[in-house]
Amino acid sequence: MPAALDCSTLAAPSAASELPTRIVGILGGMGPAAGADFVRLFVQACADRMQQCGQAVNDQTFPEHWLMQVPVPDRTQALSSADDAPLEAMARALGRLETVGVCAVAMACNTAHAWHDELQARIPLIELLHMPREVVAYLRALRLREVGLLATQGTYRTGLYEAALAQAGITCHLPYEAERETLMRGIYDGVKTGDMAYAQSCFVDVAQRLIGRHGDVPLIMGCTEIPLTLTSAPQAAKWTLVNPAQVLAQALASRAYAG
Amino acid sequence: MPAALDCSTLAAPSAASELPTRIVGILGGMGPAAGADFVRLFVQACADRMQQCGQAVNDQTFPEHWLMQVPVPDRTQALSSADDAPLEAMARALGRLETVGVCAVAMACNTAHAWHDELQARIPLIELLHMPREVVAYLRALRLREVGLLATQGTYRTGLYEAALAQAGITCHLPYEAERETLMRGIYDGVKTGDMAYAQSCFVDVAQRLIGRHGDVPLIMGCTEIPLTLTSAPQAAKWTLVNPAQVLAQALASRAYAG
Incomplete structure (x- = not known):
C-alpha cells in the first residue's frame, strides 16, 4: 500500500538537514501481538517517509515514539453489554501516555474506536487518530467504490466502518452472522492464544x-489481529487486502514528522 | 529456542487464577526495527510462559509493558572515539521510563551494554537486564562449549561477549576484520536503511x-538487527542460531511475572 505522502507540508529537507519530529504514542495491548506489529508498521512508515523526502534513514532520524501495552477489558464483550469498562481503562492509559509528552496517539485496535470521541474529549491536548476515518480517506484517495469488511462482532455492532464508508459513497459488504462467528473464533481462539x-x-x-x-x-482487515495471519496465507496472494493498521501507522508517521 | 522456565518461583496458578504481573520496560530505537521486533519476542515469551504455567492466554493476562524508542547517538562510533554521548542519551531515556513505574528494563541493543553498569548505577531502583550475561547463562544451561559471534565492531571492541563466554569456559570464534566490516555494511547500509x-x-x-x-x-546473532534478516535466509535452516534478543525477551518476561 503506498503512503499518501505530501512532503510540501514539512520543512524543506536537504541531504544534510533532518525532518523535524514530534513525539507520538501508540496505545496497544488489544491484543499485544497486534500492538507489537503496529510498531513495526510505524517504523516502516517513518522509513518510507524519510526516503520519499530524500532524507538519510538512520537510528537518529526516527521520531521518538512510545508504545504502551496495558490490559484493557474486552471491547466486543463490553459493547454487547453496554459496559464502559474499556473506556475507563483506555482513558487512564492515555492520561499516562500524555505524561511522556506525546502530541498524537494511535490506538492499535479497531473496536476500541467505539469510544474514540469520548476518549478524545478526555485528552483535548493530544490528537487521538481515528482508524476507520483514516481508512475511508485512504480508500477515497484510491477511488475504490466497493469493499468487504472483516472485523469483530464489536466493530460490526458499532457500525464504525459502515457509516464512514456510506458517507463516502463506498459500498460495504458484510459477512453473514455465522461467518462473523468464524472470524471471532479466529481472533479469540486463534491469534489471542497464539494458534496462528x-x-x-x-x-x-x-x-x-x-x-x-x-x-x-x-x-478491509478491520481487526488488528486479522493481518497477523491473513496476509501470509497463500490464497491471499491474489486478493486486495487493506490493512487499517498500516494506514493508521502512516497517518501517525505524518503527525510525527509534522514539525 | 525453548524458554528456561521455572514456574515454581511464581504464585501457584490455577485455571481460574492469573499470574501476578509487574510493569516492565524496553529501551529501543537502536535501531527502531529491532526495538519493534523485541516487543514481538517479548509478547511471545509472555504467551509461552502463561501456557507453560497452565494459565489462559488473553489480552488481559499479559503484563503491562512500555517500549520507548528514542534517538541515541551511534554506539559503535562512540566506542571508537571514547565518546559517552550514548550513555547520556540512554540515562535520560531510562529516567523517563522510570517515571511510568517499570520495575525492570531490557535494552534492545547489544552494543549499548558497553554502558550497562554505569546506567544501572544511575537507576538503582530498577533492574537493568544484561543481554550478554543472559545469553551466556542460557548457553551454559544448554551445555554448549563452542560458539561463533556475529556482532558490531562496537560490541567486538568492548569484548562484552568474549569475556563472559571465557568465564563460562565457552570457546568463542570471531570473524576476521574484513568479515566484521561486511557485518557492519549489512547492519548500517542494509537493515538500518531498510535494504533487507x-x-x-x-x-x-x-x-x-x-x-x-x-x-x-x-x-550468536550479537546485534539485534542481524536476526531481522538472517533467520529467514534459506541457508540458515541448517544452522544453529542463537538470538540474544529472544533470550533477553524471555528474561524480561520472567521479571514481568515474578510477582
Missing part, C-alpha cells in the same frame, strides 16, 4: 466466501 | 565463512 494456523484458516474461509459472493472486492 | 536483501547477503556470507572454518558451531 487455526486463525488463518478461519480468516481465509470467510474471505473466500465474501469474494465468492461479491467478486474480487478489496477486503 | 543486502543485509541478508552480508550476514549469510560471514556466517558461512565462520562455519567453514570452525564447523557447524552455534552462532
Whole structure:
C-alpha cells in the first residue's frame, strides 16, 4: 500500500538537514501481538517517509515514539453489554501516555474506536487518530467504490466502518452472522492464544466466501489481529487486502514528522 | 529456542487464577526495527510462559509493558572515539521510563551494554537486564562449549561477549576484520536503511565463512538487527542460531511475572 505522502507540508529537507519530529504514542495491548506489529508498521512508515523526502534513514532520524501495552477489558464483550469498562481503562492509559509528552496517539485496535470521541474529549491536548476515518480517506484517495469488511462482532455492532464508508459513497459488504462467528473464533481462539494456523484458516474461509459472493472486492482487515495471519496465507496472494493498521501507522508517521 | 522456565518461583496458578504481573520496560530505537521486533519476542515469551504455567492466554493476562524508542547517538562510533554521548542519551531515556513505574528494563541493543553498569548505577531502583550475561547463562544451561559471534565492531571492541563466554569456559570464534566490516555494511547500509536483501547477503556470507572454518558451531546473532534478516535466509535452516534478543525477551518476561 503506498503512503499518501505530501512532503510540501514539512520543512524543506536537504541531504544534510533532518525532518523535524514530534513525539507520538501508540496505545496497544488489544491484543499485544497486534500492538507489537503496529510498531513495526510505524517504523516502516517513518522509513518510507524519510526516503520519499530524500532524507538519510538512520537510528537518529526516527521520531521518538512510545508504545504502551496495558490490559484493557474486552471491547466486543463490553459493547454487547453496554459496559464502559474499556473506556475507563483506555482513558487512564492515555492520561499516562500524555505524561511522556506525546502530541498524537494511535490506538492499535479497531473496536476500541467505539469510544474514540469520548476518549478524545478526555485528552483535548493530544490528537487521538481515528482508524476507520483514516481508512475511508485512504480508500477515497484510491477511488475504490466497493469493499468487504472483516472485523469483530464489536466493530460490526458499532457500525464504525459502515457509516464512514456510506458517507463516502463506498459500498460495504458484510459477512453473514455465522461467518462473523468464524472470524471471532479466529481472533479469540486463534491469534489471542497464539494458534496462528487455526486463525488463518478461519480468516481465509470467510474471505473466500465474501469474494465468492461479491467478486474480487478489496477486503478491509478491520481487526488488528486479522493481518497477523491473513496476509501470509497463500490464497491471499491474489486478493486486495487493506490493512487499517498500516494506514493508521502512516497517518501517525505524518503527525510525527509534522514539525 | 525453548524458554528456561521455572514456574515454581511464581504464585501457584490455577485455571481460574492469573499470574501476578509487574510493569516492565524496553529501551529501543537502536535501531527502531529491532526495538519493534523485541516487543514481538517479548509478547511471545509472555504467551509461552502463561501456557507453560497452565494459565489462559488473553489480552488481559499479559503484563503491562512500555517500549520507548528514542534517538541515541551511534554506539559503535562512540566506542571508537571514547565518546559517552550514548550513555547520556540512554540515562535520560531510562529516567523517563522510570517515571511510568517499570520495575525492570531490557535494552534492545547489544552494543549499548558497553554502558550497562554505569546506567544501572544511575537507576538503582530498577533492574537493568544484561543481554550478554543472559545469553551466556542460557548457553551454559544448554551445555554448549563452542560458539561463533556475529556482532558490531562496537560490541567486538568492548569484548562484552568474549569475556563472559571465557568465564563460562565457552570457546568463542570471531570473524576476521574484513568479515566484521561486511557485518557492519549489512547492519548500517542494509537493515538500518531498510535494504533487507543486502543485509541478508552480508550476514549469510560471514556466517558461512565462520562455519567453514570452525564447523557447524552455534552462532550468536550479537546485534539485534542481524536476526531481522538472517533467520529467514534459506541457508540458515541448517544452522544453529542463537538470538540474544529472544533470550533477553524471555528474561524480561520472567521479571514481568515474578510477582
